[in-house]
Amino acid sequence: xxxxxDVGLMAGPEALPRDNGELVFxxxxxxxxxxxxxxxxxxxxxxxxxxxxxxxxxxAEAPERPYYESxxxxxxxxxxxxxxxxxxxxxxxxxxxxxxx
Amino acid sequence: MSDHHAPEPLAPVEARVAAxxxxxxxxxxxxxxxxxAMIEQYEHNLGPMNGARVVARAWLDPAYKRRLxxxxxxxIGELGYGGPEGHHVVVVENTPTVHNLVVCTLCSCYPWPxxxxxxxxxxxxxxxxxxxxxxxxxxxxxxxEIPDDVEIRVxxxxxxxxxxxxxxxxxxxxxxxxxQLAALVDRDAMxxxxxx
Numbered sequence: 114x115x116x117x118x119d120v121g122l123m124a125g126p127e128a129l130p131r132d133n134g135e136l137v138f139x140x141x142x143x144x145x146x147x148x149x150x151x152x153x154x155x156x157x158x159x160x161x162x163x164x165x166x167x168x169x170x171x172x173a174e175a176p177e178r179p180y181y182e183s184x185x186x187x188x189x190x191x192x193x194x195x196x197x198x199x200x201x202x203x204x205x206x207x208x209x210x211x212x213x214x
Numbered sequence: 215m216s217d218h219h220a221p222e223p224l225a226p227v228e229a230r231v232a233a234x235x236x237x238x239x240x241x242x243x244x245x246x247x248x249x250x251a252m253i254e255q256y257e258h259n260l261g262p263m264n265g266a267r268v269v270a271r272a273w274l275d276p277a278y279k280r281r282l283x284x285x286x287x288x289x290i291g292e293l294g295y296g297g298p299e300g301h302h303v304v305v306v307e308n309t310p311t312v313h314n315l316v317v318c319t320l321c322s323c324y325p326w327p328x329x330x331x332x333x334x335x336x337x338x339x340x341x342x343x344x345x346x347x348x349x350x351x352x353x354x355x356x357x358x359e360i361p362d363d364v365e366i367r368v369x370x371x372x373x374x375x376x377x378x379x380x381x382x383x384x385x386x387x388x389x390x391x392x393x394q395l396a397a398l399v400d401r402d403a404m405x406x407x408x409x410x
Contacts, residue, residue, distance in 0.1 A: 137326065142228040144331050148252035149235055149244070156243055182227045188234060198237045206233040210224055 119161040120151055127168045130180050143181040150188045157195065167191050253331070263396070264295045265328035265378060265404045270395035272305075273383040283307055286378065295327050303328065306369060307380045308409075313360050315353065315368050315406035316377040317345035323371035325378055329401050336405065346370075356407050379406040 123129060129147070130137050138144045154164050167190050171183035192198045238244035268290055272279040282289035286303040303325050306314040318324065322337040335341050344352040349366045353359070360366055369377040381403045387395060402408035 138331060140225075140228070141322075141331055141337075142225075142231050144253050145235070145249070146231045148249040149231070149238070151252065152245055152248045153238060153243060156245060185227050185231050185234070189230065192234065192237070197241060197243065198234075202237055203230065203233045206236040207229045208224065208232050209229070 119165075123165060125169075126172050126176070127165060139179065139181070143184075146181055146185050146188065150184065153188070154191075157197075159191075159195075164188070164191055167194075264293075265325070265401070266396040266399035267392070268293060268295070268305075268328065268378070269380055269399045269404065270392045272380055273387075273395055274392055279380075282380070290328065302375050303378055304369070304375045305378050305380050306367065308382045308406075310382070311363070312365050312367060313353075313406065313409075314377070314379045315345055315349050315366060316371055316379060317342055317368060318371040319343070319346060320370075320372070323373060323376055325371075325376040328378055329404060333401070353407060356402075358408050379404050381410050384410050 121129065150164055154161055164187060167187035168184060171186045172178070172180070175183065189203065193200060235244060239246070268282065271293065272282050278289065282305050286305040290303055308314055319342050322332055324332040324336065341352070346368055349368050350360055353366070371377050381399065384398060387398065398410045400408065400410070403410045
């Protein structure tokens with residue numbers, strides 16, 4: 114499956130990090146965060162712009178922050194804003210170590 | 215599981231993404247098969263094409279192969295690949311008497327720009343320890359029987375050197391062009407857990 118155009122063709126500071134045209138990730142969780150956001154936005158039936166606008170805001174408030182950290186923040190805010198979860202619930206679900214592989 | 219390595223530290227953001235995934239699953243909002251299918255795409259299709267092209271070029275062009283083995287980073291750069299994580303790539307050549315296997319015993323150093331995302335097993339403690347301790351048995355379990363008279367060399371990747379295996383060109387591929395040859399090379403062959 115390929116990325117929808119509205120995801121893959123984002124331009125500007127929110128554009129997906131690429132090297133030579135191909136997506137690059139600094140760590141595997143980044144790829145996972147990308148896939149979770151794309152599939153969830155679709156599942157919720159939301160326009161991609163709901164995520165994109167929060168991503169742009171997260172990058173703008175801390176331009177030096179690594180791209181996928183802003184991405185994760187945007188996803189969290191989207192879910193909280195839509196009443197799907199709360200910061201408390203997320204805190205309770207946060208693991209302290211990586212699950213066994 | 216090996217107890218020779220401390221658990222990898224879990225970055226706060228990585229933990230938070232895991233929490234998001236857990237919560238979405240609770241709500242029945244996460245289609246894990248779709249998520250996995252997307253990730254598989256990055257693992258298998260995006261990165262390894264770069265590495266496969268490097269291998270195919272080396273099979274076809276002896277001069278390129280010499281440059282690749284002498285200075286992997288520079289030769290790979292000739293094809294336009296590189297980037298921060300791809301620095302200091304060392305290419306090791308399989309021969310009829312030597313089979314090379316790549317591991318990162320301490321974490322999960324990996325030539326991302328060439329191979330995409332590392333597979334889950336690459337980061338697992340059993341792979342990381344057994345690749346060093348009993349590579350022949352490990353490879354056999356992964357479906358790759360290395361004859362006893364073939365030496366197995368294990369290369370431990372680090373931030374300083376990321377290894378890429380140059381597999382042996384399969385027999386009967388004389389008439390193939392670069393693109394056809396590249397299609398024969400997959401990620402596992404370039405890690406050294408398979409042979410094309």
